[in-house]
Amino acid sequence: MEKVIINFKYVVAELKSKELKLCFVKDKGIFVENAQGNLYIIEVSKHSSHLDRLIKEGVVVEFNRLDNSLTQNIADCEKEIWGVLEVEAFIERHSLLLRNR
Template sequence: MEKKVIVNFNDVLSELEKKKIKLCFLRGKGLFIEDEHKELYQMEMHRHSSCLDKLIEEGVSVEFNVVENFVGVINDWEKEVWSVPEVKAFITRNNLQMISS
């Protein structure tokens, strides 16, 4: 298990595919990453209030650190997981433009 995952939101779709991860929104807790082993990774502290559309538009790289001993049980209704199709639909729906590298 990796201790951290860095996601470049300028190329978020290929990052999700290549790293075999999904975006995970936890009710009241923000944006996380879920890997293929269902491990959760939390966004670095100074990015906690960032919105997905801004991360994509600004094309920033964000570090997510593994969550060890997550306090509390996460119910399915508290968790929304997005893979490539959902993120692609979000980008299209919001007319987001990714900046060029």
């Protein structure tokens, strides 16, 4: 699979059904990782790379697969990987912040 499309309005359902995880890479933005460990990069030129804005606006985003030679240059210590539970917790925390404003 060369591309992954995520509708951030339904991000939790999308991650579950497509067996994906969000991957935040230090100084490089948001990626998606599949069960085989392949990384897909967000098309930054078209979309904000702020997770809260993507979810709030329900943006549909296309991620393009990175060549394996490029992913080898990303050290594990630079990655923060979020599965469904972490994304659900983020959404809950963010919702609480909005209610308290």
